[in-house]
Amino acid sequence: MPHYTYSVPYKKNTPFELPNNIPSDLVPKMMRASKFFREQDRNNNGTLQYRELYNVVNETLGVEMPLKEVRKLFLEIDDNGNGVITEREFCEWYVDYVEES
Numbered sequence: 001m002p003h004y005t006y007s008v009p010y011k012k013n014t015p016f017e018l019p020n021n022i023p024s025d026l027v028p029k030m031m032r033a034s035k036f037f038r039e040q041d042r043n044n045n046g047t048l049q050y051r052e053l054y055n056v057v058n059e060t061l062g063v064e065m066p067l068k069e070v071r072k073l074f075l076e077i078d079d080n081g082n083g084v085i086t087e088r089e090f091c092e093w094y095v096d097y098v099e100e101s
Contacts, residue, residue, distance in 0.1 A: 003079075004092055012046030016087065026095050033094035036060045037087045047084035050074055056090075061098065 004019030016034035018027060040056045041048060048056070054070045057063050065073070077085050077093045 004088070006088070010046070010086065010088055012044070012087070016091070019088075019092075022095075029098075029100065030091050030095050032100075033091040033098075034087060036094070037090045041087075047086055048090060049084060053077070053085060 004022065006017055006019050008017050010017070016031065018030060022030065036056055037048065040052045040060065042052065050067070050071055053074050054065075054067055057065050057070055057073070074085065077089055079089050079092075
């Protein structure tokens with residue numbers, strides 16, 4: 001996954017900060033990803049756990065994926081390996097790997 005850079009630290013209670021130098025054609029997709037993330041971050045802690053990612057994949061994106069496969073996906077998205085998916089990790093994965101119609 002490409003690594004993006006940001007001009008400010010992440011703050012969960014502020015609007016999503018787009019990465020520096022993101023191509024303009026990817027901005028709407030990244031903003032949709034942020035919206036999906038925030039809808040599923042039901043406990044508002046600024047991260048997704050396995051079950052929340054399962055909901056994003058199966059409910060929001062409409063992809064039927066068993067929890068076992070979601071766990072594998074979780075490990076791929078959790079770029080820093082800290083056991084949770086941050087909004088930035090999710091949005092970067094979404095922009096790079098999710099195809100929209």
